[in-house]
Amino acid sequence: MFIIKIFSFLLTLIVCVIQGQDAEWNGDKNICIPDVTPSSPSKSLPTLPSQAQFIMETVSSVRISDATGYPTVNVIQYFYDYYANMMMLQKNQLGFVEHEYYYYNQLKKTTYFPQKYCVVTDIPTKIDSDSGSAVQLSNGTYHIRQLSELLQFFNPSIQKPLVPKYMGPGTFRDIDVDQWELCIVDQTTKRTEHRVWYFIQPEFQTSVGTIPNISIPLGYAMNTSIVPNDGSQNLEFNEITNIYSFKPTIMESSDFFAPPRGTFCPNLVPDLVSLSDLGIEWPLRYTVRIDATTSRGVRANPLHLTVDNNPDTKRARFDYMIDNENNYETVVIDYREQIKYVIDRTRGSCRIVQGVGWPDVNPESKPIEFFLKLKETMLDQPPVNAWQYRGVRLCRGSKMHCTINTMAINDYPAIVDPETGFFNGQNWNETHIEYDWSKRDPVTNLPAGEQQSFDYPVSLFLRTHQMTETSTGTKYRFEEVEYEFYGMTTDISNDAFDVSDCYRSRDWPYLHLGFTLNLNRGNLVDSNHLDRKALYDSFLITLQTAMRPISVTRIHQLEIDHDVTSSSNTIYVMFILLGSAPTADPISNNETSTTTTTTRSTDQFSVETAREKLRNTINNGDFNINVQLFDDDRSNITFRAVPDSLQNAREFLASHPLIFNLANHTVSEINVINMTNTIVQTLIVFEQKINLKWSSKAQTVGIVLGLLIGLVLGIIIIVAAKFVYKPLSSSSSTMIPMTSITNLAYDKRQETLITDSTTSTA
Numbered sequence: 001m002f003i004i005k006i007f008s009f010l011l012t013l014i015v016c017v018i019q020g021q022d023a024e025w026n027g028d029k030n031i032c033i034p035d036v037t038p039s040s041p042s043k044s045l046p047t048l049p050s051q052a053q054f055i056m057e058t059v060s061s062v063r064i065s066d067a068t069g070y071p072t073v074n075v076i077q078y079f080y081d082y083y084a085n086m087m088m089l090q091k092n093q094l095g096f097v098e099h100e101y102y103y104y105n106q107l108k109k110t111t112y113f114p115q116k117y118c119v120v121t122d123i124p125t126k127i128d129s130d131s132g133s134a135v136q137l138s139n140g141t142y143h144i145r146q147l148s149e150l151l152q153f154f155n156p157s158i159q160k161p162l163v164p165k166y167m168g169p170g171t172f173r174d175i176d177v178d179q180w181e182l183c184i185v186d187q188t189t190k191r192t193e194h195r196v197w198y199f200i201q202p203e204f205q206t207s208v209g210t211i212p213n214i215s216i217p218l219g220y221a222m223n224t225s226i227v228p229n230d231g232s233q234n235l236e237f238n239e240i241t242n243i244y245s246f247k248p249t250i251m252e253s254s255d256f257f258a259p260p261r262g263t264f265c266p267n268l269v270p271d272l273v274s275l276s277d278l279g280i281e282w283p284l285r286y287t288v289r290i291d292a293t294t295s296r297g298v299r300a301n302p303l304h305l306t307v308d309n310n311p312d313t314k315r316a317r318f319d320y321m322i323d324n325e326n327n328y329e330t331v332v333i334d335y336r337e338q339i340k341y342v343i344d345r346t347r348g349s350c351r352i353v354q355g356v357g358w359p360d361v362n363p364e365s366k367p368i369e370f371f372l373k374l375k376e377t378m379l380d381q382p383p384v385n386a387w388q389y390r391g392v393r394l395c396r397g398s399k400m401h402c403t404i405n406t407m408a409i410n411d412y413p414a415i416v417d418p419e420t421g422f423f424n425g426q427n428w429n430e431t432h433i434e435y436d437w438s439k440r441d442p443v444t445n446l447p448a449g450e451q452q453s454f455d456y457p458v459s460l461f462l463r464t465h466q467m468t469e470t471s472t473g474t475k476y477r478f479e480e481v482e483y484e485f486y487g488m489t490t491d492i493s494n495d496a497f498d499v500s501d502c503y504r505s506r507d508w509p510y511l512h513l514g515f516t517l518n519l520n521r522g523n524l525v526d527s528n529h530l531d532r533k534a535l536y537d538s539f540l541i542t543l544q545t546a547m548r549p550i551s552v553t554r555i556h557q558l559e560i561d562h563d564v565t566s567s568s569n570t571i572y573v574m575f576i577l578l579g580s581a582p583t584a585d586p587i588s589n590n591e592t593s594t595t596t597t598t599t600r601s602t603d604q605f606s607v608e609t610a611r612e613k614l615r616n617t618i619n620n621g622d623f624n625i626n627v628q629l630f631d632d633d634r635s636n637i638t639f640r641a642v643p644d645s646l647q648n649a650r651e652f653l654a655s656h657p658l659i660f661n662l663a664n665h666t667v668s669e670i671n672v673i674n675m676t677n678t679i680v681q682t683l684i685v686f687e688q689k690i691n692l693k694w695s696s697k698a699q700t701v702g703i704v705l706g707l708l709i710g711l712v713l714g715i716i717i718i719v720a721a722k723f724v725y726k727p728l729s730s731s732s733s734t735m736i737p738m739t740s741i742t743n744l745a746y747d748k749r750q751e752t753l754i755t756d757s758t759t760s761t762a
Contacts, residue, residue: 032194051082558573
């Protein structure tokens with residue numbers, strides 16, 4: 001019993017001694033001994049900037065007992081901004097590159113692997129041993145640490161102050177440096193670090209000269225040991241860290257902290273927003289040129305998009321190349337009639353497809369066709385409360401600033417076999433989308449209290465993700481599609497959606513009409529004070545009103561001309577009136593119906609009925625248009641249609657007063673000014689009067705024969721002259737090409753009148 005008590009006492013004593021030794025552990029003395037009461041440094045501490053970018057290369061090796069492992073090399077590029085409260089690290093470890101973005105305002109860190117997947121974690125706060133953790137300022141906000149604290153060089157505010165000792169001058173990388181020593185002990189992990197920092201001496205001449213008040217670090221050498229909890233032999237680490245390309249500011253760009261393109265980070269912000277909340281909206285009417293590129297393509301796929309989202313005339317037009325042989329196709333969608341006009345520009349054929357939807361296609365092999373389907377969801381009605389605003393970055397060759405808006409759609413889009421073109425029954429796991437917009441004129445001075453919105457689209461970027469489980473692990477697949485927008489403008493005419501080619505090629509009813517109007521105030525219409533776009537729109541609306549209830553979608557190639565050389569004040573108007581909307585063609589075996597249940601419009605007036613309504617309006621004196629000029633008096637001019645002047649195009653041209661001029665051998669010039677674009681065109685009229693030229697030859701032969709025996713008869717033979725009439729020329733033509741000079745439509749056409757006459761006189 002006594003022996004047992006002694007053994008228990010000794011065991012308790014050993015445990016207490018061990019615990020006492022653990023409590024008093026203050027680092028590995030073979031590495032360094034920390035200075036419990038550090039004194040003031042004998043030399044002023046190096047001063048690090050509040051902004052910096054540099055590359056840190058670390059070569060490390062581990063030693064266990066007598067065995068030393070192979071050295072490893074890690075490279076980290078730092079972009080540090082104390083003012084922006086942000087930091088970005090680009091890490092390259094064994095060839096594996098990842099990006100880390102630290103947003104200290106949100107206490108969030110995003111890690112991109114490798115720039116395609118994003119993982120969001122929280123940034124820890126107030127941890128002395130973690131230099132990347134946030135500190136709390138006196139105002140209660142969290143902030144990134146000073147650069148000296150981030151690099152663990154100097155931090156007097158923690159529980160165990162970190163104050164380096166000056167060791168004197170030295171040489172590092174053949175450069176004269178100041179050496180500073182640190183001993184860092186972490187009792188929690190039983191880690192001891194001995195560091196020697198190297199800073200360039202202030203007198204050193206850099207490539208840009210000396211940098212006052214800023215110290216440039218070159219790196220440090222570090223020896224580290226860790227005492228394992230199991231009592232085994234200590235682990236020893238040796239590191240040599242070099243700092244290259246140290247710059248006391250961020251030289252790349254002010255928006256270098258913008259995240260990688262096309263990556264959505266879930267749970268980064270608590271609330272998602274709509275694009276309209278950010279001032280991003282497409283205008284009601286616009287036209288824009290688009291270049292589509294894919295991760296599998298070698299060239300851009302061009303597309304010209306024209307959109308009219310006015311509820312009364314909602315239409316869209318797509319012009320694009322359908323193959324690599326420069327064959328183009330135009331698709332005009334009439335949302336009111338729920339049909340599509342598909343025009344083959346090479347063959348001149350036209351198909352009518354019922355419905356406004358589009359079948360699923362492969363975005364990598366058919367990016368244009370995929371955009372036709374994507375337009376409905378991303379341009380017309382983008383998702384609401386689904387976007388993350390990620391700041392602004394330089395774009396389009398660093399020539400402009402673009403806002404970054406990202407979102408993700410799960411289980412989208414459908415996977416289509418590129419060979420068969422059919423849906424294979426699976427969808428992509430998710431698609432990340434980035435929408436970039438810019439400001440058309442960033443220096444415009446707006447009224448007080450009004451912010452300039454992002455009014456110019458730059459690009460729409462999509463990255464599809466697919467994860468497949470295999471016997472060897474998870475297989476990842478990514479595909480990318482980007483649509484870049486150029487030359488967007490809101491100045492489009494009604495002729496941008498002209499489908500008269502379909503009516504001509506398929507012999508559908510249409511009329512080409514013309515009529516005249518009189519001006520009430522001389523040639524003021526030819527001055528620079530006329531708003532020609534407003535004039536064109538006024539004529540278009542007045543024509544539509546006169547033939548109501550037809551839509552302006554049935555009026556095309558409107559031309560308004562005025563003869564500037566004539567003393568008359570006559571205006572000549574010509575336009576094409578299309579018949580009612582056609583019926584869709586039968587669906588072929590390789591097409592899919594996209595019919596919707598939207599009710600079609602009731603605009604089914606025939607062209608004859610519409611013409612008679614317009615004729616009655618003109619004859620009754622009700623076709624009048626008032627236009628205000630931009631002169632000093634803001635005066636008005638009135639256009640009034642001439643009664644009984646409405647005619648078909650052939651009759652209208654035949655009755656044109658400037659067509660015929662019968663002067664002999666003259667060439668007259670008629671200056672016609674277009675009322676919508678101020679272009680003056682000269683029409684050359686060739687005229688030749690018929691000349692008749694007579695040719696005559698008279699020959700008289702008198703033969704008098706001698707008197708013969710008993711018979712004397714003189715016969716005089718007179719041969720009448722033959723008058724031979726041969727007209728040298730017999731033609732007269734008068735031709736006036738009425739060229740389309742509105743220049744507001746895609747095509748230009750002309751009507752030609754030729755008159756031949758022959759006159760002969762004997």
